Amino acid sequence: MAEEALELTAGERTVRLSHPDKVYFPERGFTKYDLACYYLAVADGIVRALKDRPTTMERYPDGVEGESFFQKRAPKNLPEWIPTGRIAFPSGRYADEICPNEPAAVLWAANLGCLTFHPWPVRRTDTEHPDELRIDLDPQPGTGYADAVRAALGLREVLDGLGLTGWPKTSGGRGLHVFVPIAPRWTFVQVRRAAIAVARELERRSPQEVTTAWWKEERGAKVFVDYNQTARDRTIASAYSVRPRPHAPVSAPLTWDEVAGDAVPEDFDLATMPARFEAVGDLHAGMEDRPCGLEAALELADRDEREHGLGDLPYPPEHPKMKGEPKRVQPSRARKDPPPSG
16 A cells, blocks of 8 residues: 655654655656655755755656646745745746755655756845856757767867856756856846857857857757856756656766766666765865856957947847847748838
């Protein structure tokens, strides 16, 4: 007979896990209990990635084959010991999002079917100034992880030249994420401007392999540098988050040697990651201790605009129209639209 509930110890707290035998990943047979044990095994890493960050939960209450939803607002039954951070959205609305500051908070969320944690690039004490510049290398159709690796190695050189230190991790899919810790002195608009400058420089160096084209019809078989992941209200899956795919992959921090070596995303999943974490620990530990400055990247953005006429790029469709932003009309449609009369 299946257990109705059990209790797990996380630090000094006890967390109730309901229906621990519920299967979350049918292809692998992983249960809710397996998910909870995984997050306990990597607790130091996942808490480091989430601490004091307002976090959206990507929930799959019935497992990866069931319905899912993103929960931004903290539920009414939130334990009093889990803090929240108030986030203002571009629409003008706001939400109080959970800040998982200890292993028990991560387990509490896992009990709700949260597989993936999407933290904001800010701390709850200052939600207007990001302390991470996040770069998403997204392979387009016709490309794969090996292409993302080449782009990431090129990106590292660009970052180094701008005085920025990148910390890579697998996305849990075919791509790579590179996080740059920064001093929280710049606004979301400025951080996005710096990300665009970095992306354009990488594209200049590898025009046959990398693209900054926002419209899919213009990207081709290249790796897209998704600069809009730095736009306000956009988040990226945290390190150590389990991703909602049949084989239960996780977003795994890597060393740059591993990026250049033979590591592949399939190496890192709910079953293999605990042993890796025990062996190597949190490869991103200490990342926050060495924040970088965006001065050189912003100077590059100014030079691109001044010398090459390269200004802003389109924001995501749901984002309010921004000053200086080009039209959000895909090129093929713009060509079909008749010019205004008069």
